[in-house]
Amino acid sequence: MAETGTAPGATPVARPPALAVGPLGWLRTNLFSSWGNTLLTLLILWGLWRVVPPLFDWLVTSSLVNVASSQECRGAGGACWAFVAEKWRFIIFGTYPADEQWRPSLAVALIIGMMLFSTWRGAWRPWLGLVWLGGTAVVLALLWGGFLGMTYVSNELWGGLPLTLLLTVIGLGAAFPLAVLLALGRRSDLPAVKAICVGFIELVRGVPLISILFMASVMFPLFMPAGVTVDKLLRAQIGLILFAAAYQAEVVRGGLQAIPKGQYEAADSLGLSYWQKMRKIILPQALALVIPPMVNTFISFLKDTSLVIIIGLFDLLSAAKAALTDPAWRGFYKEAYLFAGLIYFFFCFFMSRYSQRLEVELNRSRRR
Amino acid sequence: MTGVQHQAPDTQVAIELRGVNKWYGEFHVLRNIDLTVHRGERIVICGPSGSGKSTMIRCINRLEEHQQGRIVVDGVELTSNLKDIDAVRRDVGMVFQSFNLFPHLTVLENCTLAPIWVKKMPKAEAERVAMRYLERVRIPEQANKYPGQLSGGQQQRVAIARSLCMSPKIMLFDEPTSALDPEMVKEVLDTMVSLAQEGMTMLCVTHEMGFARQVADRVIFMDRGEIVEQAPPQEFFANPRSERTRLFLSQILGH
Numbered sequence: 001m002a003e004t005g006t007a008p009g010a011t012p013v014a015r016p017p018a019l020a021v022g023p024l025g026w027l028r029t030n031l032f033s034s035w036g037n038t039l040l041t042l043l044i045l046w047g048l049w050r051v052v053p054p055l056f057d058w059l060v061t062s063s064l065v066n067v068a069s070s071q072e073c074r075g076a077g078g079a080c081w082a083f084v085a086e087k088w089r090f091i092i093f094g095t096y097p098a099d100e101q102w103r104p105s106l107a108v109a110l111i112i113g114m115m116l117f118s119t120w121r122g123a124w125r126p127w128l129g130l131v132w133l134g135g136t137a138v139v140l141a142l143l144w145g146g147f148l149g150m151t152y153v154s155n156e157l158w159g160g161l162p163l164t165l166l167l168t169v170i171g172l173g174a175a176f177p178l179a180v181l182l183a184l185g186r187r188s189d190l191p192a193v194k195a196i197c198v199g200f201i202e203l204v205r206g207v208p209l210i211s212i213l214f215m216a217s218v219m220f221p222l223f224m225p226a227g228v229t230v231d232k233l234l235r236a237q238i239g240l241i242l243f244a245a246a247y248q249a250e251v252v253r254g255g256l257q258a259i260p261k262g263q264y265e266a267a268d269s270l271g272l273s274y275w276q277k278m279r280k281i282i283l284p285q286a287l288a289l290v291i292p293p294m295v296n297t298f299i300s301f302l303k304d305t306s307l308v309i310i311i312g313l314f315d316l317l318s319a320a321k322a323a324l325t326d327p328a329w330r331g332f333y334k335e336a337y338l339f340a341g342l343i344y345f346f347f348c349f350f351m352s353r354y355s356q357r358l359e360v361e362l363n364r365s366r367r368r
Numbered sequence: 369m370t371g372v373q374h375q376a377p378d379t380q381v382a383i384e385l386r387g388v389n390k391w392y393g394e395f396h397v398l399r400n401i402d403l404t405v406h407r408g409e410r411i412v413i414c415g416p417s418g419s420g421k422s423t424m425i426r427c428i429n430r431l432e433e434h435q436q437g438r439i440v441v442d443g444v445e446l447t448s449n450l451k452d453i454d455a456v457r458r459d460v461g462m463v464f465q466s467f468n469l470f471p472h473l474t475v476l477e478n479c480t481l482a483p484i485w486v487k488k489m490p491k492a493e494a495e496r497v498a499m500r501y502l503e504r505v506r507i508p509e510q511a512n513k514y515p516g517q518l519s520g521g522q523q524q525r526v527a528i529a530r531s532l533c534m535s536p537k538i539m540l541f542d543e544p545t546s547a548l549d550p551e552m553v554k555e556v557l558d559t560m561v562s563l564a565q566e567g568m569t570m571l572c573v574t575h576e577m578g579f580a581r582q583v584a585d586r587v588i589f590m591d592r593g594e595i596v597e598q599a600p601p602q603e604f605f606a607n608p609r610s611e612r613t614r615l616f617l618s619q620i621l622g623h
């Protein structure tokens with residue numbers, strides 16, 4: 001827009017008036033184009049002025065990092081990062097035995113490693129599922145221990161970030177294929193298959209996650225034969241999987257509905273079987289279409305895992321809360337939640353950015 | 369009705385419809401259709417919009433189900449037996465008005481997908497075959513592009529190549545040029561003409577009467593779900609027997 005000057009042989013271009021280009025022009029068109037706009041701009045500036053300096057002061061200028069005791073923090077006007085310095089291990093690893101914490105650290109690193117590896121499209125092969133299966137088994141083995149000189153750690157003691165990530169990763173990994181099957185089933189020509197899928201989806205969607213977790217933890221054992229117990233963590237995990245699958249199934253169905261009938265007919269007329277047609281033609285297109293809403297469910301799922309606190313599991317958020325029960329460090333809520341929030345944000349933001357990139361990449365090849 | 373008066377290269381029957389009826393709810397789309405197509409025969413089907421032309425040819429590869437009568441394709445009767453349906457679909461290629469290429473796959477992948485998965489052909493061989501057919505429809509240089517990057521005429525030629533890669537014995541065309549800009553109609557018709565000259569059994573729903581004159585062995589006129597008239601093109605155009613055919617021809621050739 002601001003291109004001026006004369007190309008050789010072209011008619012001279014008149015310079016636009018200074019008020020239309022450059023920083024001044026930008027301000028004029030974007031911030032002060034009308035009375036209403038000017039008013040809004042001023043209001044926002046005023047709001048920023050009221051919020052940012054005190055926030056910065058609390059977060060940085062007046063904050064305390066190195067203190068002899070929590071007492072020093074009490075009177076100060078700033079954030080007490082000393083609390084985080086003192087408690088971060090507990091928030092991240094929960095009640096996992098302190099001198100074994102290299103194991104959950106390694107577990108988290110493994111999970112993050114697999115996440116990063118999966119972002120590479122060259123890895124989108126059937127064996128990627130095996131990588132995740134194997135990786136998750138290694139993570140579980142690490143956490144449990146009881147071999148190679150590692151002491152056994154009961155999963156009642158697992159907590160914090162590894163637990164949150166484990167619930168999320170296993171939950172999404174199991175829920176996604178289930179969701180695809182449910183979505184296909186819901187559009188099936190077979191009345192029985194369709195009825196089961198519709199019934200399941202509507203039932204699970206119609207109930208809050210909290211009650212599913214309660215059912216999983218309290219009612220599920222009632223249905224089991226006497227003597228058979230299913231681990232509390234496993235019950236929570238199953239509840240989470242079913243919940244996520246029902247939501248994701250509807251997202252996938254939205255994508256399936258967007259695929260024109262002609263695609264099905266072309267696949268049929270070439271003699272592809274139902275599963276070949278779905279795998280090669282319909283699902284790749286439908287799933288690419290639903291990346292944004294699907295990532296939306298992924299992100300809320302990661303955060304929803306924090307509800308397992310109600311059945312007594314110590315995920316990241318519960319561990320942050322528990323850290324506050326230490327009498328010496330009672331009351332530093334802001335610091336605890338900010339720290340836990342930042343960790344959640346890190347993972348959610350990563351997913352969100354990645355999905356945006358993926359969307360661009362997949363759409364590039366389908367340009368019309 | 370006349371049968372095959374031209375040199376029928378083979379007297380074997382490729383497609384046979386006997387007393388075929390179909391309803392959409394209360395609506396009677398196909399009424400007592402009787403039709404025999406011999407191997408190597410080229411048939412053009414025309415008729416007013418809504419007369420059931422698409423429905424009829426879509427019954428031949430079971431994209432639509434008929435409710436009464438018999439349809440036998442290449443010796444296999446179409447019933448709800450899935451194996452038979454698959455067998456028929458392997459032998460019958462179809463080209464659609466709206467191309468229906470797979471937009472997420474390249475042109476080459478569009479062509480190799482079915483040979484690899486349905487015929488279990490090795491990938492290298494499937495690609496060789498695909499390139500041969502892409503050359504035949506004269507767009508080998510587009511093999512690595514995506515369908516969305518091609519013109520309508522090019523897309524339709526890819527769709528024809530995609531069908532041919534399955535080496536079908538019969539090709540069905542449902543108004544293959546109706547969605548094309550006028551300047552692209554010819555390139556697609558040329559492809560179809562050359563296919564016809566090689567002896568492919570073809571059923572083609574089209575209103576391109578020039579094409580019908582040039583290659584058809586028989587022209588079929590449908591109206592309100594019935595086959596009203598069928599005759600070799602010269603006879604059909606010069607001397608239509610029914611009033612409905614005359615009316616239709618005057619409308620479509622009249623201006």
Ligand SMILES: Nc1ncnc2c1ncn2[C@@H]1O[C@H](COP(=O)(O)OP(=O)(O)OP(=O)(O)O)[C@@H](O)[C@H]1O
Nearest residue numbers: 392395397415416417418419420421422423424543
């Ligand atoms: N799935 C369907 N459900 C109900 N009615 C249908 C369906 N498909 C087609 N019809 C009706 O059946 C009749 C025949 O349709 P068909 O598509 O076979 O006509 P056509 O001869 O191919 O017409 P055109 O030249 O417009 O393509 C039409 O009246 C149409 O409205």
Ligand SMILES: [Mg+2]
Nearest residue numbers: 421422423542
């Ligand atoms: Mg039609």
